[in-house]
Structure formats: C-alpha cells, structure tokens
Amino acid sequence: MAVETIASTVSASTDFGPAVALSCRECAERFPLGPIFACEVCFGPLEVAYEFPSGDPEGLRKRIEAGPHSIWRYAPLLPVPADVASKPNLDPGFTKLVKADRLARELGVTGALHVKDDSGNPTHSFKDRVVAIAVEAARNFGLTTLSCSSTGNLAGAVGAAAVRAGFRSCVFIPHDLEAGKVVMAAVYGGELVGIEGTYDDVNRFCSELIGDPLGEGWGFTNVNLRPYYGEGSKTLAYEICEQLGWRLPDNIVIPVASGSQLTKIDKGLQELVKLGLVEDKQYRIYGAQAEGCSPVSTAFRAGHDVVRPQKPNTIAKSLAIGNPADGPYVLDIARRTGGAVEDVNDEQIVDAIKLLARTEGIFAETAGGVTIGVLKKLIETGQLDPAAETVAINTGDGLKTLDAVAPTTGPTAIIRPTLDSFREAGLA
Amino acid sequence: MAVETIASTVSASTDFGPAVALSCRECAERFPLGPIFACEVCFGPLEVAYEFPSGDPEGLRKRIEAGPHSIWRYAPLLPVPADVASKPNLDPGFTKLVKADRLARELGVTGALHVKDDSGNPTHSFKDRVVAIAVEAARNFGLTTLSCSSTGNLAGAVGAAAVRAGFRSCVFIPHDLEAGKVVMAAVYGGELVGIEGTYDDVNRFCSELIGDPLGEGWGFTNVNLRPYYGEGSKTLAYEICEQLGWRLPDNIVIPVASGSQLTKIDKGLQELVKLGLVEDKQYRIYGAQAEGCSPVSTAFRAGHDVVRPQKPNTIAKSLAIGNPADGPYVLDIARRTGGAVEDVNDEQIVDAIKLLARTEGIFAETAGGVTIGVLKKLIETGQLDPAAETVAINTGDGLKTLDAVAPTTGPTAIIRPTLDSFREAGLA
Helix, strand or coil: CCCCHHHHHHHCCCCCCCEEEECCCCCCCCECCCCCEEECCCEEEEEEEECCCCCCHHEEEEEEEECCCCHHHHHHHCCCCCHHCCCCCCCCCCCEEEHHHHHHHHCCCCEEEEEEEHCCCCCCCCCHHHHHHHHHHHHHHHCEEEEECCCCHHHHHHHHHHHHCEEEEEEEEEEECCHHHHHHHHHCEEEEECCCCCCCHHHHHHHHHHHHHHHHEEECCCCHHHHHHHHCCHCCCHHHHHHHHCCCCCEEEEEECCCCHHHHHHHHHHHHCCCCCCCCCCCCEEEECCCEEHHHHHHHHHHCCCCCCCCCCCCCHHHCCCCCHHHHHHHHHHHCCCCEEEEECHHHHHHHHHHHHHHHCCCCCCHHHHHHHHHHHHHHHHCCCCCEEEEEEEEEEEEHHHHHHHHHCCCCEEECCHHHHHHHCCCC | CCCHHHHHHHHCCCCCEEEEEEEEECCEEEEECCCEEEEECCCCCCEECCCCCCCCCCHHHHHHHHCCCCCCHHHHCCCCCCCHHHHHCCCCCCEEEEEHHHHHHHHCCCCCEEEEEEHHHHEECCCCHHHHHHHHHHHHHHHEEEEEEEHHHHHHHHHHHHHCCEEEEEEEECCCCCCHHHHHCCCCCCCCEEECCHHHHHHHHHHHHHCCCHHHCCCCCCCCCHHHHHHCHHHHHHHHHHHHHCCCCCCCEEECCCHHHHHHHHHHHHHHCCCCCCCCCEEEEEEEEEECHHHHHHHHHHHCCCCCCCCCCCCHHCCCCCCCHHHHHHHHHHHCCCCEEECCHHHHHHHHHHHHHHHHHHEEEEHHHHHHHHHHHHCCCCCCCCCEEEEECCCCCHHHHHHHHHHHHCCEEEEEHHHHHHEEEEEC
16 A cells, blocks of 8 residues: 555544644644644644634534533534544533532622532543543544553543543553552553652653654643643533523633643633624633642732743642643733632632532532632632622542541541430530 | 411422322331331331323423433432422432443453443432432421431432532441541531441431431431432433433343342332333343342342341442341342342452453442442353343442552552663553
8 A cells, every 4th residue: 555545544534523723822823633732833832723614503502402411512613523422432521510509608609609510520520521532633643542641630531531442541650649549540450650750750751752752653642632632621611601501601710730721711712602602791711729839820910921830839739730831821811801810728728628518519629629719719809709600610529639638527526326425415 | 377287388398299108018008208217017118109190101201301411300200399400409310321342342241231330420429319319308308407327428428418408417427437438428517426336336326316306307318218218229220221212221230238229220110111111021130249248149049038137348338238128129129030149259349340440441439349240240150141231330439449449459560760761661
C-alpha cells in the first residue's frame, strides 16, 4: 500500500464532527486537527475551532433534548463524531443541578442558588468529561496508550475510561502518593508508574516522553490531547443552561486550577448565545482558588495581567497548580464579565465542605469546599449580588479527600447501649 | 379543634399513591398503612400492598418514560404520592446499566452481560433508593427524626437524605468504627451517636428506643419504616427491565445481606409482568453471599428451608448480616425461579473487584465483588447458563472499601524521572 493511501485512509476515518481546525489563542493561526497543543508560530496554546450549523436553534435544541443523558447529547457542539454515544465509553455528564435553597438561606442569598454536582460522574469528578473527549481524539488519531500525570482525580478518570474504551493506559504519579490515592489510580489495572521525584518532576518526565520515540502512539490527555480534552468542560456550561430551561444564570462560581475549566465554560456559554440556544444577557464569571495556591486571585486583586507562579501549600490538592497555564485568560474573563477571582484558606475550605454537606446533603471534595467557601466570601464582601441567580460548581467527591474533614468530624455523643444513657445525652 | 378533626386532617394529608394497605407475608392479614412492621396476628413481616390501575400498559409505559431520570419515574408503582418528585429529596436511581462485553469475555459469557451500577447514586450506594421511600413514609406519618443503625452505606444515605428533605437525623453506630466510615456518617451534620458495644448491641438499643416514648416521632428506616423502605429496591427491577427495552433478563445476580433487596427485585419483576409492561417468561434469581457470612447459601446448598444464623467474618461488611430477616424468602425465590444462592471467599471477592475494574472501569465496593465473584463461580460450576442474558448488580462504591484492595493494588513500576529508567522498566 502506498504511503498516500495509508494517509488518506487515516484521514477518511477521522471524524471530529463540527470541529474544523486548531486555532492559536494568541495569534489566531490555524492548524489541521492533530495531536498537537502549541502554536508553531508563537508557541501559544491551541484550541478547537468549529463550524456550527446555523439558523435552526429550535431544531438543535430538540435534537439535544432527545439525546442521551450524558455529555453526548451535546455531540453537535463537541469535537466528536455524531455517533460517539455508540462507542464504548463511560458516558459521563448530565449530572444533577441541585436547587440549593437551604444553602442559600445560610449564605443570605435571596436569588436562586444552584449547585452543579459533578461528583455524580462515573469516577466522581468532572475529569470524566474532559477525558471522554480526549479518548475520542485518541481514537481519531489512532493512538493506543492513554496517559497522564496526576495526583488524584485525573488518574482514576483516565484509568477507568481507558478500560471501557479499550485502550492501554499508563499513568504517572509521584512515588510517595498516599496509599488511598494509589489504590484509586491502580485499581483499573493499567500501568501505574511511580516516579521518584516531585509532581513537577513527573510532569517534566512526561514532556520528555512525549517528544521521544518511546512515546509514539501515546495520548497524554492533558498534554498532546489537551486542546480536545479541555473542550469537555464546555459541557458544564451547556448542562447548566439546559437544566435552567435554556437560560443563562447571572453568576457562575468555578474552581481554578490550570484555569482551563473556567475558560471553557465561558466559551460554552458564548457558543450557546451565538447559536441562539439561550438569550443573550450579562453573566458574571467568578474564579475560586485556595489561599495556599492563589496565583490567579492574587493577580486579580493586584490588577495584574500576568500571573506570578506560587509554590502550592493547601489541602485543596486538586487545585494546587502553582503556575496555571490559563491564568491570564481567567483574569480576562473575570474582568470582562464583571466577576472576580477570590480565595479562601484551608479552615474556610473545611467549613465550606461541611456547610454544603449539612445544608444540601452533598459531600464535596476540597475543590468543592473552595468553590462554596469563595461563594460565601464573595457575598460577604459585596462582590456577588445575593439577589441574582447563581450556580456554584462542585467538581469532585468528598470520599476522595476524607482527610480534610476527618479531624473535625465525629460523633456528637458516645453512649452506653441503654435508654438512660441516651436520655442523659439529651438528643431525644 | 376536636380530636376527630385532627385525625381526619392527618388522614387527608396522607398520600401513599397506589399503596392501600400493609399485608403480612406469612398470614396475609391486612393492616392500614402506618409506621408498623410486624403482623399483630402472627408477628410475620409486613409488606406494602397495592391497587394498581390496570388495562393500559402502553399508557403507563409512556407515562414512566416521560418521567424524571430518577426512581420517581416509577411513582405510579411505589408507596409515594404522584407529585413526589417535586418534594426536596436526593432524586436517586436511574443509574447506568452497563453492557459488560469485556467482563463477559473474561467469564466465558456468550450471552449479553450487564452490570447495573448503583454506585452512581447520590451517596454512591443502592441505599439511596430505599431511604428515599422511607423519607416519603416519614413525611406521610408526620415523623420528624430519621434514624437507623448502620456501619456504613445506610448511615450516609440517611444523613444526606435527611438534610435534603428537611428532617433531623440521628444515626447510631458502634463507637469503634473506622475513622473514614465515621466521617462519611458524620459529615452531613445530623446527630451521630457512637454506642459502646457491638453492632448487635446497637440494634438491640434501637429496638428498645422505638418502643419507648423517647423514640416518639422517630422513623427508623430499617425498623418501623421497613415495609416502605424495602419497596425502594423494586426500582432496581423496574430500571433493569426498562433499560433492556421493557424486557425481562434471563438471570439476575443479587447480593444478599438481609435478603430484602432480592425479594423486592422479584416482587418488582412480577409486578411488571402483571401490569403488562414486560412479556412474561422464565427468569432465574441468584443470590450472592460472602463465605464469611453465608447463612443463606449454606441453607440453599443443604436443601434447608430454615436459615441458621452465623457470626459474620468477612471483608464484605455491608453484607455481614448473620441472621438475615428475609433469608427464607430468598431460598423460596431462588428455588422457585430455578436460580441458586452461592458464596465466595474474601480472596475471591478482592479478585472480583479488580476483575470488574480492569474489564469495565467500574470500581465496586466489597458487596459488588461478592456479586461478580459469585457470577464467576456460578458459571464455572454450571449453575448459570453463560449463553443466557444476565444482569449483575453492583450495589456500592469502591471508594468506601479501599482497604479491601489496598494491600494488593499498587504501582506496576517505580522509576527515576528519566527516559532511560522508563526504558528499563519495559513499559513503552
């Protein structure tokens, strides 16, 4: 078979749905869809560009509503083939949007408050959304090994998604990760490699591997598949608006690690407006960080456009990215929409986890505590209008970060197994 | 206000939908719907009796399909008011039915194999289903405190459901429970009482409390609300059949603790047949136990009708009920349908958890390991036809029983952060 024939075969089997190119966020240069992530001209980050069908918002809305109860209902807006739902995958998404009336009362919110609870995903974090899109890209590019560096949620999401979709997986972690997190990463049976070094060493190693022939056929979800991977976060925007009855909320509070999720939610909201699926109106985007890793909120407060890296030291480990790639874009979006980027300390994070649990019955991981804690602070400091409609995103599950609340969460009483002892405890 | 007026007010606000009475499973004596659980005539267990609308299966099917994506789509078949979905609750159910082709291949199953994955529920176990029905009964009876004894899943399910539905909760646990489980039970902020004693002591105490004025206004989900609570498990049967396209499977493999879930799934399947929602055909029900707590499988093998209590000693703690209330009914159903009750040991349980994780990307708790392990054994011993269509139920989440797999689940390699070191590991 001639080389051209092979190439055209590969090309013919490639189907990214409405996605037509990769586009540089800095210089707007365009590239064919491929497993690349940086602009060849200016080294800026690449993102997926689309050509959406236009003119029939009602038809598109109906098509979405008739779709599967997963992110695949939005296949017409994602870099995936139209028949994506029929391929074996974890079917993440369409998680619950919980009307949080009790939390609203505690926070003094008089408008509608909702929690988008992404702990309902298959491996209990929003990472299942982004990994699912990366898996489809890997299929398109004929890659055979799914990989990532991770200290938590992403490892499990990649491991589980690889199994379901029929990929080999190889996940890299720091060798001294806590036992529980190692189990969550290892249980899906893929290769799990402990690296003798810090998380930064792990990332450096992954970048080396990707440039080496050893890494041929490998798809790193958050490196060479990153432009596709990131698009998965748009589905949070789509779901929130659809679940509100095809309406934009006034405010969205979003945790910021690399900042990718926040920028993609904004992208998703704008697409919905452009496509006529929701009516245009002002919305404000708020970013939430932990004080112990707050490069973006620090820059926001200082009025800077540049984000100065920090060395993370916070219990919100899933947000502990000291040098966030999308930090400057987060600043842009928060300022453009009239939002803000704020942070809370570890004690406030723990308090917020408990607040959400005791008001709404949702047990969030530390990142969720950051979001709810920042929401509280935004209201208290007058940065967020309590009479507006607000959505706060819980990105993960409290079962994965039990240590955060364990020291301050215990029985209200210890009694002997008698009615007298119970009566004395004063709980009847 | 006269006493009669109060009584009729209470009665008027009581709405159990199609449920009309409690009926004794032993002597068939009927009682008005109330917070009672034992027959006044023969002390047999009570269950909910219904008067279903008949004659229009197609209309009922359409009504269900247009309903919410939770157990409430089956409100017409449950002891709940028709508008139940509008009351604040966790909206459990309608979890994924996963076509388990890779698992099937490993097990030598040539028919269709499905895993009903109930780890997708709000607190990640099937207990959210049963508690949700108990909550509606508690609303109907004007009870104000939700309670239970538990060592795990039930505590979290009750704690979270109480918060969402606006009840006080008070959960009783053995005082020496592992720290992680205490956190899961305590984080929702209700009362959590550690009892100095064994789990049996906790249960004895709860029975005493329920008979005492101290326990007035209390709803114990698995005691005085047990007849309602149990009905929640019927929704597993409804969902499985609907997700198969309104069809009965050939085999269902179900974990057995008290045995309630298995008996209610059988009840649900029979209702679907009677209502004309599925076509009648033979189905076989299989019960799955852990060898370390196998009173029902032991009785099944011995051909006994009576279940002899055992002292549990197994890693599958959520199934460790040594004296299962519904054991004899489980035996009846397994024998009547041509199924079986089997057990596997702790090592087989761990192997099965890993097998499910590495074939389907589903991380099950130990009870799920019991189900998959027993499925494997049933096939190997010729008790289950591998050419038939089988559904296995995973009732909970591996994140809650990390200890079971931790000792044998770890990195495949530890390397230095260099390509040479990676090359030496032979994983490229």
